[in-house]
Structure formats: structure tokens, C-alpha cells
Amino acid sequence: YTTSMKKLIIANWKANPESAVKATVLAEKIESATSIYKNADIVIAPPFPFLPLVGDMLSRARLGSQDVWNTEGPYTGMVSPRQLKSLGVAYVIIGHSERRIHAGETDDMIQKKLAGALASGLQAVLCVGETERQGSELSAMVGEQVRTALKSIKKEWLRRLTVVYEPVWAISTMADTAGAATPDTAFRARMYIEKILTSLFGGRASRDVRIIYGGSVTPANITSFLTEGAMDGVLVGKASLDPKKIGEIVRLAASL
Numbered sequence: 001y002t003t004s005m006k007k008l009i010i011a012n013w014k015a016n017p018e019s020a021v022k023a024t025v026l027a028e029k030i031e032s033a034t035s036i037y038k039n040a041d042i043v044i045a046p047p048f049p050f051l052p053l054v055g056d057m058l059s060r061a062r063l064g065s066q067d068v069w070n071t072e073g074p075y076t077g078m079v080s081p082r083q084l085k086s087l088g089v090a091y092v093i094i095g096h097s098e099r100r101i102h103a104g105e106t107d108d109m110i111q112k113k114l115a116g117a118l119a120s121g122l123q124a125v126l127c128v129g130e131t132e133r134q135g136s137e138l139s140a141m142v143g144e145q146v147r148t149a150l151k152s153i154k155k156e157w158l159r160r161l162t163v164v165y166e167p168v169w170a171i172s173t174m175a176d177t178a179g180a181a182t183p184d185t186a187f188r189a190r191m192y193i194e195k196i197l198t199s200l201f202g203g204r205a206s207r208d209v210r211i212i213y214g215g216s217v218t219p220a221n222i223t224s225f226l227t228e229g230a231m232d233g234v235l236v237g238k239a240s241l242d243p244k245k246i247g248e249i250v251r252l253a254a255s256l
């Protein structure tokens, strides 16, 4: 199984670091640790308030946001796709499990956000994943999440879509490296998501969608997800706060 696109590495800082100054320093360090590796696409997704500052530090990596709403208007606390674009944001993460859990996001809200982001020309990164560790069968929950989120998506937008398979049980387990999914589980998730995409949009359009893995990615396991797991990239949380680790992850991804 081979994929032809450059690998996509997304650094999801979540609600870190604690200050604008620290965000600027972290962005600068990550930029200098990763910019020499040309054969990979890199995205850094800081918290909303740090977007302009971090954007100013980046030349090689693209700017990403961790969430988005679908439009401007009377939506207190929300941020629209066009507002993000005006700050240089190129990628938006949508439907992360931490937003589903802590902010009550539903598949229907995620569908709206996804359509809004794609309609305004952003690259959208849709997160899906089951909450409980499964046996060999991939959870129907993942299928439901993908189908609902893609309900109002146009075929011509698919080139700007990435789907992240991020099993909730595999997130933030870095202390215990047995916590990440196996490359085999990732591979089966890839096949399953691809099959759904093909059934909705046909095979040709579906091939444009990048399918990546997230959940306790480290320099030690990245290569296996990209090779045995046949993933087009990774979404990195904890390890993306350490310039050495994310630098190593990008180096390995770019060397394939």
C-alpha cells in the first residue's frame, strides 16, 4: 500500500503553553527544528489567542486552528472561517474528541463546522475515533461520525479534507507507550474510512482525502504508523510541545 502525497504532520498544542511569550518561543524552536525537512507538510495549531503571534514566527510550517464555527454573526465565543483566514490560518481541526467531550460537540455541529470551513477555502482536518478500545472490528461509531460529518460536503472540496483516525483511548498515554493504537489498527481504520468515502463520493475523489493517525504519536512509533499503518500523516499532541520530539517526528516522516 503506497500513498503518493507528502506526509502531513499537525502539531496540536491544545490549551498550551500558558503565555504568549512561551508560545512565541515554542513556535520559533519548532520552526528551526523542522524547517530543513522539505518532504513533509507541517501545521502548527496553537490556541486561538496566539494565532497572530505564532503565525509571525512561521515561514516553513503552516498555521492551523483547533476549532472554528461556520460563519460570522450573533455567536458569542465563536470564531468564523473568514476571521481565521484573515490571520493566515490555512488548516482547521474540527471535531477533536476533547471538544466532543468537554464542549459537548455533536456530529451535527461538526457537520456545520466542516461545511463552513471547506466552503470558505480552508483545509479541514476532521477528527473521528471510538471511545472504547475495540477488538478486531472497527467501531460503527467511527462510520457514523464520518457519514454525519460529510453529509453536506461537495465532491470538489475533498482535496482540502483530511480525516484523522484518533481513537479516544489512545490519546495522551505517552507515559505508557503501550497506549497508542497498533499500526495494524490504524491500517484497518484507514481501509474502513476509505470504504465509506468511496461509497459516498466514488473512488477517484476519495483518493484525494488524506487519512492520518492521532493518539500518543512519538519519534519511536511514527514510522510504523506511516509504513505498516499506511497513514498519510499524524496529529501530534503532547510530543508537539517538545521541539526535539516534533523535530524528530518530522525528520522521520520526511525521510520516507
Ligand code: PGA
Binding pocket: 012, 166, 170, 171, 172, 173, 174, 214, 215, 216, 217, 235, 236, 237, 238, 239
Ligand atoms: P497526544 O494527543 O499526542 O498527546 O496523544 C493527540 C491529540 O489529541 O491530538
